[in-house]
Amino acid sequence: MKRVVIITTGGTIAMTKTHNGVVPFSGGNSLITQIPGLENVAEIDHVEFSNVPSPYMTPDMMWKLSRMVQDIVNDKEVDGVVITHGTDTLEETSYFLDLTVNTEKPIVLTAAMRNINELGTDGPRNVLSSLRVAVSDSAFGMGVMVCLNDEIHAAREVTKTYTSNVATFESPGYGPLGIVDEDAVVFFRKPLLRMNIDTDRIESRVALVKTFTGDNGDILRKVVDMGYKGIVLEGFGRGNVPPKVADAVSDVIDKVVVVLTSRCFKGRVLDVYGYKGGGADLVKRGVILGQEVSSQKARIKLMVVLGKTEDRDKIRKYFETSRAGGEISI
Numbered sequence: 001m002k003r004v005v006i007i008t009t010g011g012t013i014a015m016t017k018t019h020n021g022v023v024p025f026s027g028g029n030s031l032i033t034q035i036p037g038l039e040n041v042a043e044i045d046h047v048e049f050s051n052v053p054s055p056y057m058t059p060d061m062m063w064k065l066s067r068m069v070q071d072i073v074n075d076k077e078v079d080g081v082v083i084t085h086g087t088d089t090l091e092e093t094s095y096f097l098d099l100t101v102n103t104e105k106p107i108v109l110t111a112a113m114r115n116i117n118e119l120g121t122d123g124p125r126n127v128l129s130s131l132r133v134a135v136s137d138s139a140f141g142m143g144v145m146v147c148l149n150d151e152i153h154a155a156r157e158v159t160k161t162y163t164s165n166v167a168t169f170e171s172p173g174y175g176p177l178g179i180v181d182e183d184a185v186v187f188f189r190k191p192l193l194r195m196n197i198d199t200d201r202i203e204s205r206v207a208l209v210k211t212f213t214g215d216n217g218d219i220l221r222k223v224v225d226m227g228y229k230g231i232v233l234e235g236f237g238r239g240n241v242p243p244k245v246a247d248a249v250s251d252v253i254d255k256v257v258v259v260l261t262s263r264c265f266k267g268r269v270l271d272v273y274g275y276k277g278g279g280a281d282l283v284k285r286g287v288i289l290g291q292e293v294s295s296q297k298a299r300i301k302l303m304v305v306l307g308k309t310e311d312r313d314k315i316r317k318y319f320e321t322s323r324a325g326g327e328i329s330i
Helices: 028-032 059-073 090-100 123-134 218-225 243-252 279-284 295-308 312-319
Strands: 003-008 015-018 021-024 043-048 080-084 107-110 144-148 151-154 178-181 184-187 206-210 230-235 257-262
Touching: 003 028, 003 059, 003 123, 028 043, 059 080, 059 090, 059 295, 080 123, 090 107, 090 144, 090 295, 107 123, 123 144, 123 178, 206 218, 206 295, 218 230, 218 243, 230 243, 230 295, 243 279, 257 295, 257 312, 295 312
Parallel strands: 003 043, 003 080, 080 107, 107 144, 206 230, 230 257
Antiparallel strands: 015 021, 144 151, 151 178, 178 184
């Protein structure tokens, strides 16, 4: 029987409903390891990292969790890791771990949309399914995964799509890596766009700025004045912004790294449009094209990359890995 470490961080899966609403309670994490059937799947060790709602998760906490997971998977006696987490920021933590933990062992994040004493709570099933993924030989080399509702998703691709439904996690444009069907784990494909970044620190002062029609660029300038070292600028379509935002980019680009993303959740940003504020124009102004599947994940990646280097050319290579049909080596 394989050995799996369950790391609990809190979230709805460890909450209960009170007269004040749904809140964490002290015994929530320990109950997770008492779910019936887990003992038939693997030998389990439990580590409580935190017991907080996922909006409380910070980049520094993600970094500490990453270092904990790295130490655990370095143990030859450990075969995999399951991490329970709140759903609101689970996709960010999972991608952070995928970028910073160097291992081929399965790491699976899971959660619950319904608290522990709610009718039809999904937490126990999600933990059991995730444990099955963690002990599956087929999961080796798949990177960090997210498993809820019996679907397995890649950390880079997955996002929360529904505020309340148990089938909230999807990978738009990609689909799941596989499924858990009773006690069987079935993979359909392997993620090919994974990247591991070896760093000993992160830069948490990275902001996410979403542009809008009529945006005059004042917010972008103000963010730089607040001391941020990096900005993910979420534009429209292929990566286009209003003309006054382009002016603001020119004003701040020497002070801060700007990575461009799109509010569209499918496709890539690219230097196609040459008008003022178009993607091609922004690249000429020094903007880096972010090829992550969401702005929040581009922000996670920029924090990790800035922890490793401040060289603009090297940073560009980490993001523009498949531009104009050719690979860019790092």
